[in-house]
Amino acid sequence: MEPSVSFFSGFAPKDLLFLGEAALRTMWISVLSISIGTVLGVIFGWILYEGKWAAALTVAPVLDVFRSVPLIIQLVLFYNFAPIVGLNLDPFASGVVILTIYTAALVANVARGGIEAVEPPMRRAARSLGMSYWQDLRYVVLPIGGRAVFPAWVGVALGVMKDSALVSVLGYVELLKASQILITRTQEPFLILTISGAFYFALSYPISRYAASLERKWAQ
Amino acid sequence: MIEIHDLHKYFGSLHVLKGINLNVEKGEVLSVIGASGSGKSTLLYCINGLEPVQQGNVMVDGTDVHAKGTDINKLRQQLGMVFQQWNSFPHLTALENVALAPKIVKGKSKAEAREIAAQQLKHVGLGEKLDVYPSALSGGQQQRLAIARALAMEPEYMLFDEATSALDPELVGEVLETMRMLAEEGMTMICVTHEMGFARDVSDRVAFFHQGVMEEIGPPEQIFGNPQSEHTQKFLANVR
Numbered sequence: 001m002e003p004s005v006s007f008f009s010g011f012a013p014k015d016l017l018f019l020g021e022a023a024l025r026t027m028w029i030s031v032l033s034i035s036i037g038t039v040l041g042v043i044f045g046w047i048l049y050e051g052k053w054a055a056a057l058t059v060a061p062v063l064d065v066f067r068s069v070p071l072i073i074q075l076v077l078f079y080n081f082a083p084i085v086g087l088n089l090d091p092f093a094s095g096v097v098i099l100t101i102y103t104a105a106l107v108a109n110v111a112r113g114g115i116e117a118v119e120p121p122m123r124r125a126a127r128s129l130g131m132s133y134w135q136d137l138r139y140v141v142l143p144i145g146g147r148a149v150f151p152a153w154v155g156v157a158l159g160v161m162k163d164s165a166l167v168s169v170l171g172y173v174e175l176l177k178a179s180q181i182l183i184t185r186t187q188e189p190f191l192i193l194t195i196s197g198a199f200y201f202a203l204s205y206p207i208s209r210y211a212a213s214l215e216r217k218w219a220q
Numbered sequence: 221m222i223e224i225h226d227l228h229k230y231f232g233s234l235h236v237l238k239g240i241n242l243n244v245e246k247g248e249v250l251s252v253i254g255a256s257g258s259g260k261s262t263l264l265y266c267i268n269g270l271e272p273v274q275q276g277n278v279m280v281d282g283t284d285v286h287a288k289g290t291d292i293n294k295l296r297q298q299l300g301m302v303f304q305q306w307n308s309f310p311h312l313t314a315l316e317n318v319a320l321a322p323k324i325v326k327g328k329s330k331a332e333a334r335e336i337a338a339q340q341l342k343h344v345g346l347g348e349k350l351d352v353y354p355s356a357l358s359g360g361q362q363q364r365l366a367i368a369r370a371l372a373m374e375p376e377y378m379l380f381d382e383a384t385s386a387l388d389p390e391l392v393g394e395v396l397e398t399m400r401m402l403a404e405e406g407m408t409m410i411c412v413t414h415e416m417g418f419a420r421d422v423s424d425r426v427a428f429f430h431q432g433v434m435e436e437i438g439p440p441e442q443i444f445g446n447p448q449s450e451h452t453q454k455f456l457a458n459v460r
Contacts, residue, residue, distance in 0.1 A: 125307035128268060128303075130297040131325055135325065144309070
């Protein structure tokens with residue numbers, strides 16, 4: 001009898017390590033995209049607020065495109081067509097670029113809402129004390145408006161973290177891709193997806209808890 | 221000294237101030253009375269440059285408020301303003317509310333700014349409330365906080381825009397008392413107000429505004445005792 005070659009083997013403890021590593025990659029790509037995307041989003045939000053009709057004609061439609069087209073389509077289009085214009089980015093970099101823009105598009109509207117949440121009389125009071133336009137933005141609008149829209153921003157951040165799973169279609173081995181690899185080998189989708197789901201939960205739960213405790217502190 | 225010369229202000233096609241001429245001397249307390257929409261609040265906004273003007277000018281200690289080269293942020297440090305809505309910064313304690321502008325605008329050290337703030341809060345009777353957030357203060361206390369916040373910039377002039385209009389009746393007294401105290405200390409004040417008792421007792425002069433025109437100005441005895449203009453007479457008859 002021919003010696004049989006085994007393509008399949010059961011779930012082993014070292015696979016947990018493999019998933020853990022992938023979870024770190026999910027975290028890394030998320031942290032990077034959310035941080036840069038938030039900074040850009042706040043700038044876009046300010047442009048939307050201050051730019052009036054000029055912004056409505058330029059920035060707003062671009063952001064609308066990125067908000068409206070499914071992320072998976074953006075990722076595949078960007079990864080495959082960027083090389084045509086000379087941008088040879090690996091899956092990780094492509095993922096960061098698209099997730100960052102996507103985050104920025106979502107955060108822009110949150111940020112604009114935050115600026116609008118600070119009533120003009122409050123800003124006049126700040127200016128009447130001699131604060132410059134930028135001091136008013138930094139010391140009055142940012143803290144007050146930021147707190148008003150913080151829950152919305154946390155929602156965006158957690159959403160982007162979960163959506164980062166879509167970068168797997170480019171071949172980047174983050175949590176979802178790692179799970180698929182293991183499922184192919186072990187044929188144990190139920191077990192592996194449960195573990196993978198637990199990792200996602202472990203990544204987002206501390207964030208939502210921390211956010212809730214911040215909100216409680218601010219409410220005092 | 222504040223000198224207002226032939227001041228015209230439009231909101232779109234609405235002519236809100238129609239050629240105001242007015243001088244306010246150092247140490248003077250001027251009350252501005254008149255019906256809603258007569259332009260009295262707008263006058264204050266024009267004095268500290270929160271609203272642009274279309275004609276005429278406002279000079280504060282010789283500086284044209286609306287001139288292109290004027291450093292308006294620096295000039296506003298001379299012009300403390302208290303609004304109808306107190307606008308306390310909700311994320312800061314009373315002490316931090318008052319200390320913020322001295323720190324970031326005047327560049328005082330943190331310790332120095334806090335010391336000034338504590339002093340001003342004691343001055344307006346909030347010495348016990350230094351570490352309290354505005355949400356835990358009454359309207360009257362928040363308005364006194366706003367007064368302390370303006371005073372912390374050590375202004376030469378104080379502008380009050382209906383500082384008691386948004387308050388519950390039982391809280392009006394404490395704010396008027398604080399304003400009276402400032403007047404007695406010699407602060408130069410322009411008070412847009414509906415409190416006729418305050419205007420009569422505290423002011424050196426009272427100005428009556430009617431539809432964007434300063435109809436009449438004079439000592440309180442004249443305005444309240446023997447008003448010359450027909451509109452002044454009618455207005456005072458209605459508020460009494």
